[in-house]
Amino acid sequence: MTPYYTQQIHGPFKTISIGQLDLEEGGVLEDCTLAVATHGQLNAAKDNAILVPTWYSGTSKIMEQVYIGQGRALDPSRYFIIVVNQIGNGLSTSPSNAPSRIAGPRFPRVRIGDDVRAQHRLLTAHFGIQRLALVVGGSMGAQQTYEWAVRYPDMVERAAPIAGTACNTEHDFAFTDTLVEAITTDPGFRDGTYADSAEVAAGLRRHAKLWTVMGWSTEFFRGGRHRVLGFEDMDAFIDQFMTGYFSPMDPNNLLSMAWKWQRGDVSRHTGGDLAQALGRITAKTFVMPISHDMFFPPNDCLAEQQLIPNSEFRPITSIDGHLALFGTDANAVTEIDINLRALLAT
Amino acid sequence: MTPYYTQQIHGPFKTISIGQLDLEEGGVLEDCTLAVATHGQLNAAKDNAILVPTWYSGTSKIMEQVYIGQGRALDPSRYFIIVVNQIGNGLSTSPSNAPSRIAGPRFPRVRIGDDVRAQHRLLTAHFGIQRLALVVGGSMGAQQTYEWAVRYPDMVERAAPIAGTACNTEHDFAFTDTLVEAITTDPGFRDGTYADSAEVAAGLRRHAKLWTVMGWSTEFFRGGRHRVLGFEDMDAFIDQFMTGYFSPMDPNNLLSMAWKWQRGDVSRHTGGDLAQALGRITAKTFVMPISHDMFFPPNDCLAEQQLIPNSEFRPITSIDGHLALFGTDANAVTEIDINLRALLAT
Numbered sequence: 001m002t003p004y005y006t007q008q009i010h011g012p013f014k015t016i017s018i019g020q021l022d023l024e025e026g027g028v029l030e031d032c033t034l035a036v037a038t039h040g041q042l043n044a045a046k047d048n049a050i051l052v053p054t055w056y057s058g059t060s061k062i063m064e065q066v067y068i069g070q071g072r073a074l075d076p077s078r079y080f081i082i083v084v085n086q087i088g089n090g091l092s093t094s095p096s097n098a099p100s101r102i103a104g105p106r107f108p109r110v111r112i113g114d115d116v117r118a119q120h121r122l123l124t125a126h127f128g129i130q131r132l133a134l135v136v137g138g139s140m141g142a143q144q145t146y147e148w149a150v151r152y153p154d155m156v157e158r159a160a161p162i163a164g165t166a167c168n169t170e171h172d173f174a175f176t177d178t179l180v181e182a183i184t185t186d187p188g189f190r191d192g193t194y195a196d197s198a199e200v201a202a203g204l205r206r207h208a209k210l211w212t213v214m215g216w217s218t219e220f221f222r223g224g225r226h227r228v229l230g231f232e233d234m235d236a237f238i239d240q241f242m243t244g245y246f247s248p249m250d251p252n253n254l255l256s257m258a259w260k261w262q263r264g265d266v267s268r269h270t271g272g273d274l275a276q277a278l279g280r281i282t283a284k285t286f287v288m289p290i291s292h293d294m295f296f297p298p299n300d301c302l303a304e305q306q307l308i309p310n311s312e313f314r315p316i317t318s319i320d321g322h323l324a325l326f327g328t329d330a331n332a333v334t335e336i337d338i339n340l341r342a343l344l345a346t
Numbered sequence: 347m348t349p350y351y352t353q354q355i356h357g358p359f360k361t362i363s364i365g366q367l368d369l370e371e372g373g374v375l376e377d378c379t380l381a382v383a384t385h386g387q388l389n390a391a392k393d394n395a396i397l398v399p400t401w402y403s404g405t406s407k408i409m410e411q412v413y414i415g416q417g418r419a420l421d422p423s424r425y426f427i428i429v430v431n432q433i434g435n436g437l438s439t440s441p442s443n444a445p446s447r448i449a450g451p452r453f454p455r456v457r458i459g460d461d462v463r464a465q466h467r468l469l470t471a472h473f474g475i476q477r478l479a480l481v482v483g484g485s486m487g488a489q490q491t492y493e494w495a496v497r498y499p500d501m502v503e504r505a506a507p508i509a510g511t512a513c514n515t516e517h518d519f520a521f522t523d524t525l526v527e528a529i530t531t532d533p534g535f536r537d538g539t540y541a542d543s544a545e546v547a548a549g550l551r552r553h554a555k556l557w558t559v560m561g562w563s564t565e566f567f568r569g570g571r572h573r574v575l576g577f578e579d580m581d582a583f584i585d586q587f588m589t590g591y592f593s594p595m596d597p598n599n600l601l602s603m604a605w606k607w608q609r610g611d612v613s614r615h616t617g618g619d620l621a622q623a624l625g626r627i628t629a630k631t632f633v634m635p636i637s638h639d640m641f642f643p644p645n646d647c648l649a650e651q652q653l654i655p656n657s658e659f660r661p662i663t664s665i666d667g668h669l670a671l672f673g674t675d676a677n678a679v680t681e682i683d684i685n686l687r688a689l690l691a692t
Contacts, residue, residue, distance in 0.1 A: 169564065169567060169568060170567045170572075170579075170580040171559065171562075171564045171566075171567040171568070172564075173580065174555060174558050174559050174580060174584065175559045177555060178524075178552070178555055178556055178559060181552055181555070185531055185532075185548075185552070186531075187533070202531075206524070206527055206531070209520060209523060209524055209527070210524055212520050213517065213520050213521045213524060213560075214559070216517075218515065218517045218518075218640075218641070218643045218645070218646060219643075219645060220517075221515060221516045221517040222515060222517070222645070222646055222649065226516075233516075234516040234519065234520060238520065294564075294640065295564070297564045297565075299564070299565060299568065300564060300568055303568065
């Protein structure tokens with residue numbers, strides 16, 4: 001549908017089929033394929049594996065660019081780092097690449113738990129891994145990290161959820177609703193039957209503007225950080241950076257991920273009891289919100305951290321807010337690195 | 347157009363014509379009428395007048411209900427309190443009540459400075475007032491308060507801008523854009539030519555949802571304050587409270603006010619030099635942001651307060667965020683009262 005989801009832009013990655021995945025909501029992905037990027041080598045003991053799931057709109061590429069490298073905490077010379085693209089992100093099985101029967105608006109509903117079960121099968125069956133030195137992810141990657149730590153506690157030695165929650169909040173759900181509505185109300189969306197993302201350009205631009213308002217912070221703009229990043233004013237920042245980022249993406253992919261994001265909730269495992277669910281975690285866990293995050297704010301994350309037995313609250317300071325995850329603030333990236341290094345040393 | 351803008355719902359108020367108002371942007375209101383609610387009596391010295399301008403979507407009624415009363419700082423037994431509805435709010439001259447030639451989408455663009463000049467004429471010509479003991483307003487009322495203090499420094503003894511700025515920020519501008527787009531993208535809006543607000547119900551509901559996300563705070567929802575206010579869940583809160591509040595309003599009125607809000611900027615008086623503009627203020631000024639405000643945040647207000655000679659920074663603590671202005675948090679209302687009392691005692 002669009003040349004955006006390619007090896008040229010997001011590779012190198014491998015596509016690995018894990019077979020049929022029966023989804024929590026009742027749908028089926030008959031041939032669930034995960035796009036996987038690995039860095040480094042699995043050692044003989046198979047105990048140096050780090051799993052990195054991806055966030056809303058993100059792919060394995062940005063994780064590689066911002067977080068992985070020699071001398072970094074996620075060091076391929078020491079660890080076998082497996083970045084798994086989430087279902088629906090356009091590289092793994094997604095509305096934009098699924099067989100016609102479930103393509104586009106017919107794509108079944110996928111939950112965070114489905115991703116984590118798919119990743120579990122990939123790690124155990126394909127790579128023969130029984131133990132993860134670390135699961136680390138930001139935003140929806142943090143949701144998957146929490147799901148891993150609660151669902152497979154014996155398999156996760158360490159967990160580092162960054163700028164995300166274990167149980168999505170009502171406020172965050174409403175924010176995500178506004179993202180969804182920005183897209184679905186575009187007449188060009190045509191209930192998901194558009195022929196090309198360009199037909200939904202207006203909706204994608206409104207979606208990008210909402211991300212501008214909530215993704216960074218008031219301090220970011222007051223400090224002129226958007227100009228520091230090379231955009232002469234707010235319009236240029238919205239048009240070139242934010243809209244430029246989102247506009248090549250497939251709207252149905254974004255909506256599939258948004259639906260999943262809204263419903264991230266580990267308390268599904270314990271009949272709605274979040275304390276009990278988080279109490280299951282045995283991983284050494286560093287909870288790392290970002291100081292100026294407007295929709296996964298530190299206090300929402302702190303409330304959860306206090307329910308996790310072997311955990312520490314390690315907030316990252318950045319006026320870049322949630323989208324400091326993009327790596328725009330070098331100090332924040334360094335802070336994350338220092339924390340991950342400390343966590344891996346435990 | 348709609349029975350919402352009536353004496354029954356928003357009265358009592360008087361409508362007072364101030365004659366022709368030539369607008370900053372070049373338009374004209376030939377017979378500019380201000381809806382005015384007064385409380386108390388003007389004394390013989392005419393030095394006990396307090397001016398209260400209104401905020402986006404608000405009218406004189408909520409100011410009366412939440413902020414004015416015997417024993418309060420704004421005490422009608424001591425002060426002559428004049429609440430002036432802003433142009434475009436549906437009670438004063440507005441798209442919804444203007445003569446056909448400038449009605450609805452044909453309504454000319456109005457700026458904060460136009461409101462303040464109109465109010466100045468009302469106070470001097472109609473009431474014979476040359477000096478104001480206090481100008482106090484929240485949100486767009488704060489924008490008008492700043493405009494008063496900069497434009498007519500000799501007339502304003504005290505100023506209390508609550509939860510608003512003297513120069514609107516780029517972030518706030520973008521947020522307001524999302525409000526505007528929620529309305530204008532509704533096919534029922536028909537470029538402003540809808541026959542009734544009900545035809546724009548979907549757009550007004552999206553507009554209400556954006557207010558839900560940005561108007562309160564993440565702490566508000568985490569603390570279950572929406573349930574404390576009597577709504578069983580987020581959907582009920584959005585449908586009944588937020589959408590219920592906005593849905594009877596006229597979309598063109600809201601858009602007229604939004605355009606004005608986005609462009610509030612006292613530095614127009616000094617060629618863009620905000621420090622010079624705020625340096626003109628001679629009023630004793632209490633700058634009162636609300637702690638959890640997501641779009642007029644304390645630090646944006648602090649940066650301005652530091653440029654005002656005879657001012658104090660007096661933040662109000664409330665997890666209700668910007669919409670604590672509604673009076674939902676009794677402690678915040680009390681804090682505002684205490685500050686206004688202290689200001690009036692200077």
